[in-house]
Amino acid sequence: MRFLLPLLLVLSCITVLLPGCEPKEDLLTKDSSAVLEFSTDTVKFDTVFTSVGSVTKRLWVRNRNPRAVKVEEISIESQPGVTYSLLIDGDAATTARDKVIRGKDSLLILVRATIDPTPSDEKPFLVENNLRFRTNGNDQQVKVVSYGQNAYFHSAERLACNTIWKADKPHVIYGYALVDSTCTLTIEPGARIYSHAGAFLVVKGRLRISPNYRPTGEVKADDRNIVRFQGDRREKDYAELPGQWGGIEFDASSHDNEIRFTELKNASFGLLIYNPYNRQPRPKVTVENCSIRNISSYSLDFASGGLALQGAALLGLSGDFTVRNTLITNCWEYAIWGVQGSVYQLDYCTIANYVYAPPGSSSSSLIRLTPSVLLSDNIKINNQTRPVVSPQFTMRNSILWAQPRLTFDGTSQDELTFLNGERYASNINISNSVLLTKQYTTGPLSQDKNGNILNPTEGPNYLFKSTPSRPRGKAYNFELDTLSPASNKGVPLPSLTTDLLNRPRDPATPDLGAYERKNP
Incomplete structure (x- = not known):
């Protein structure tokens, strides 16, 4: 018996060392469901x-x-x-x-x-x-x-009320920066805002960009006082690439927004008013002396509203835009898309919707199947049509032009489309503007009146100084050519005496579009 206890101890040790008795937590599993x-x-x-x-x-x-x-x-x-x-x-x-x-x-x-x-x-x-x-x-x-650089970083941040974004360092948005419904975000002249992929600036309250900036002379395109929004990739290949970040979204509670002397580029949306249930009073955004370019998005789902949206420089779902002295270009889907009660007032604007790939890309021109401007009086949410609310569209002393594009049914190109337009024809008022439209040359919605210039034959060659179809130098320039049919065709608007660059307009016969042509 005196040897029994040591023998049991030895047998126990041997048992532990046997493979079949290895502790369970040490046995390897190859089950694919065993994730970390x-x-x-x-x-x-x-x-x-x-x-x-x-x-x-x-x-x-x-x-x-x-x-x-x-x-x-x-x-x-x-x-x-x-x-x-x-x-x-x-x-x-x-x-x-x-x-x-x-x-x-x-x-x-x-x-x-x-x-x-x-x-x-x-x-x-x-x-x-x-x-x-x-x-x-x-x-x-x-x-x-x-x-990787010194900046103010806003990562899924709900901003404090009455926040001021200064211009001493860049601001970087990761995920989103949110302005609450009772709050105001003010952005100083010269601020730089860089957004990561998919990031949005969401405004439930009020956004004011350069509200008190009053330049005394010409504001050139590279002026340090211009507020600039773009993606956070700084490499040259990303300098003009659309769709790098979300854009600026104004929700139903937003109000009295003011965006002045701002460049916004390379986003999925430029300015998006999201009020699909037509909440009153509607959100309002005033845009002055701005440039919006390089806008594109694959269809995006807004899960809360059951909507799929395509990219647009100005997209209004029951929201009001007042736009003055502003350039919109290179929008791969829409320049302006308004539905269900959106109100657009455009004065001295240039929509030069040439669609082009960034320099160095394999293609210098891309295919766009959508009109530059599309308005409709209804919308579907969760496959249910919302009540009809007529949009309003007023355009004065402006230009709506684009390069030739494909259409779904092979018909003539039209850059201006009013879905169900006969129901709100009295809400459409376009005057003294250059328009690329075949659909509205005749009929009840005809724009062959009020001093408009429809489809000028010299438009493709001489409307602007430099375009993708008529390049001069490395950069495109949508100021007016010396032979432009838009020269001296405007009617003075007393409240607007300067152009996008803050140059004085001719007091008697101003030029059409965002730029007043400089005399040689």
Whole structure:
């Protein structure tokens, strides 16, 4: 008997060492349902790197399964200006393989970002990458976001009331920046706003851009006092690429918005009023001395309203726009799209909707199937047609032109479309404007009156100084050519005595469009 106890101890040890008796948490599973969980879905390096180069963040990788899993690969790629490394089990690398996480256990990964603090016009403000995990045939990702330049960062931020965005440093929007319904955001002249992919500035209250700016002389296109919105990618290939960020959205409670001396480019939407249930009073946006260009979007679903929307420089769902001295160009779907009660007042505007790819692209011209301006008096929400509300459209001393394009049914090109227009014909008032339209040369909605110039034969060649179909130099220029049919065809509007660039207009016979032609 005295040998029995030692024998039992030996047998117990041998039993533990047998493969069939290996602890459950050490047994590997190859089940594809055995996925990983993470302590966060985004590792964010929210320190602004202006003088210090690197910082480290923690990420816990959890295995909730009762058995062990083998992570076949953990990897992350570096980006220009940002170098990433991982620290796993004391090893620093950008890639690790065959890491085993026991059942009901976790793995700690230290993610280190080293960012070049040297300022550069080519370096993006935000760098987004993916930390990748491959386990049992499953590919999982954790976003890694790094701020690469000195700026004000607004990440899914509800702004404090009566916020002022200063011009001393750029502002960067990640996700969204929200102006609440009782609040006002004021943006100072010269501010720069860069938005990450898909980001929106959402205005439930009021937005005021350069409300008190009164220039005393000519404001050239590169003037430092112009407020500029664009995507956060700074590389040259992105300089004129549409659809890089969402745009500015005004919700149903928004009111008394004022946007002056502003350039907005490279978005899915320029200015979007989203009031699909026609809440009263309707949101109002006044736009003065602005440029909106490079606008495009695939259809976007607004889940709350059951709507699919295409890109537009000015998109009004039951909202009112007053637009003066403004240029709209390169909109791949619509320049203006208004439905169900939208009110548009356009004075001295140029819609030069040439659709062109950025310089260096394989195509210099793209196909657009939609008219530049489309208005309708109804809308469907969740497949139900809302009550008919007639839109209003007034255009004075303006230009609506575009390059030739395809149509769905092979008919003549028309850049002006009023769906169900006969029901609100009395709400349409276009005068002293150049129009590219075949549909409205005759009939009850004819625009061959009120001093309008329809389809001038010299339009494609001499309307503007430089276009994609008639390029002169590296940049397109939508000021009037010396032989333009729009020269001296306007009627003076007493409240508007200067053009987009703040140059004085001829007091007797002003030019049409956003630009008054300078005398040689």
